[in-house]
Amino acid sequence: MTATEARPTPSGAPEMPSVPSSLYRRILRRETHSSRSGAAIVVLVLLALVAGYVGVEAVYAALGLPALLFSPVDVLASLLSAATGQAGLVIAVGIVTALAGLLLVVLGITSARRGRHTIDDPRVAVVVDDQVIAAALSRSARMAAGLAPGQVSTWVSRRDARVTITPASGVRVDVESVLAAARDELEAGGYQPAVTPDVRLTSSGRLGA
Incomplete structure (x- = not known):
């Protein structure tokens, strides 16, 4: 249990400090909530790895070398063909992507709650x-x-x-x-x-x- 410290008076009885209620609210929120910096770091690291891998595959494709796992050009061509022939699949992928993006936005805006x-x-x-x-x-x-x-x-x-x-x-x-x-x-x-x-x-x- 944590609390702000009280100042002793000359008579020996503790005198409570006069602190604005807005400061108390900020203190309480800071102590009961935590930032999501850890989740943000994980997401950024994953995005950096994906971007780095796509960049490597792009360089391999430009040099005429076989792809490590998949070719970005082939993936783009597959997506374009699916967009023209399988509209339902494209809509489903778009919905899932939008939900994932919304989840990331919510995680970025809100703060995590501590067990307090x-x-x-x-x-x-x-x-x-x-x-x-x-x-x-x-x-x-x-x-x-x-x-x-x-x-x-x-x-x-x-x-x-x-x-x-x-x-x-x-x-x-x-x-x-x-x-x-x-x-x-x-x-x-x-x-x-x-x-x-x-x-x-x-x-x-x-x-x-």
Whole structure:
């Protein structure tokens, strides 16, 4: 969990810094989102390799040498013949190409989300890792059902949390009480975006739990 630091006052009580809310919003977005520079680098490298290969094949064709894999001239001739004789195939290829281009544009414009949530507080900018939320939910579920640490596992996504319980064989677990405890835990945290919990029991119990 990260937060902006508070300045101590002469009396010893921490005084919260006066920071514009716009700065908080920028900090929170930076901490909860990441750039897609890695994906952009991969795409650019692939395009560079394709362009380099086409250039090599073009040089081979100009020198009258056999193609390494295919000749760009033959590929162009095939595309032209397909455009005149197989309009359906050309339309399908065009649609697929357009969708791929649209996907690349969306990836370039949007940013990737990190596994973190924020807490709505006007005084400080607080970011909580999803693993911390999952650990808190697992602890609440164990306490509500009287379970051992290895009997509960939790994962948290942007708006959902799944609590999976492996009860001891022959022992009944009150799912509703566990779900209520998970909801109380999430409401107390006040995470943004809001997380909706779900509790599941495994089909087989655990011996010696």
